[in-house]
Ligand SMILES: *[C@@H]1O[C@H](CO)[C@@H](O)[C@H](O)[C@H]1NC(C)=O
Ligand SMILES: *[C@@H]1O[C@H](CO)[C@@H](O)[C@H](O)[C@H]1NC(C)=O
């Protein structure tokens with residue numbers, strides 16, 4: 001974890017310095033770093049190499065930063081999802097499957113995933129995810145984490161849906177409510193393709209009753225914010241997520257924090273020289 005974090009932080013200024021002509025490449029690096037920092041990779045997604053950036057916007061909060069802490073009211077309406085390709089050779093035609101899952105708090109039981117949104121055959125129309133010919137297996141259900149259970153990570157994922165797509169019988173009809181979900185099992189059984197883009201936000205209700213305080217995206221965000229600030233983008237500004245009990249990666253995240261921040265600043269200084 002420590003070595004990986006350092007490697008990411010060192011890599012990002014390098015990418016930033018190389019790609020001032022196209023911010024999307026920096027944003028791809030940034031979202032990959034956020035997902036690793038928040039332990040969504042590998043706890044939820046074994047790997048994450050998006051070919052596009054997903055921007056989540058709710059009625060009252062547009063352009064949500066990765067991991068941004070939002071209230072239950074803010075995330076109640078169905079969001080609009082904007083998809084920006086990494087470069088002009090990324091093809092965004094065809095069908096996609098859209099999912100939103102509650103990946104619980106950092107360090108929680110990795111199998112404790114709840115489905116909040118599942119639509120098959122969405123398309124990308126003028127850069128926006130469209131449901132005009134989609135099937136809503138589970139219509140968007142706004143987050144409502146248990147009070148005191150800490151900041152839950154809500155992950156919105158867009159996957160390639162090839163013509164061989166064949167959903168399992170228990171997910172082939174619309175109007176299935178929110179329930180526990182074997183996300184990776186579903187992806188495999190349905191023969192869905194690669195994750196094209198993903199993003200996440202956090203929602204916490206009440207005050208966490210668990211004592212251990214950790215930082216997830218905060219450290220990486222501030223590092224990335226300074227890097228992207230230098231190239232004129234705004235990929236970050238995420239807030240700290242605190243809470244959780246037996247966070248298995250919490251200790252290494254905390255340990256890595258000062259070092260990554262320091263190295264990030266040093267690397268930025270070098271990049272600017
Ligand atoms: C375009 O982006 C994709 C996905 O990130 C990448 O695999 C590919 O190498 C890129 N192509 C070019 C020409 O930069
Ligand atoms: C930057 O990426 C966008 C997104 O597809 C692409 O349209 C544009 O041509 C790229 N610009 C440069 C300078 O590579």
Ligand SMILES: *[C@@H]1O[C@H](CO)[C@@H](O)[C@H](O)[C@H]1NC(C)=O
Nearest residue numbers: 104108109112113145146149
């Ligand atoms: C799983 O998530 C539910 C709902 O968020 C929660 O009530 C339960 O305690 C969690 N179980 C485990 C084992 O983490």
Ligand SMILES: *[C@@H]1O[C@H](CO)[C@@H](O)[C@H](O)[C@H]1NC(C)=O
Nearest residue numbers: 078119131132134135136139
């Ligand atoms: C499409 O989205 C709108 C709101 O975002 C929703 O009201 C409608 O039920 C959705 N339709 C399908 C088929 O998912």
Ligand SMILES: *[C@@H]1O[C@H](CO)[C@@H](O)[C@H](O)[C@H]1NC(C)=O
Nearest residue numbers: 094095121133161162163164
């Ligand atoms: C895309 O989805 C629509 C609606 O389900 C379907 O009619 C069409 O055949 C699909 N196209 C491909 C290429 O899978």
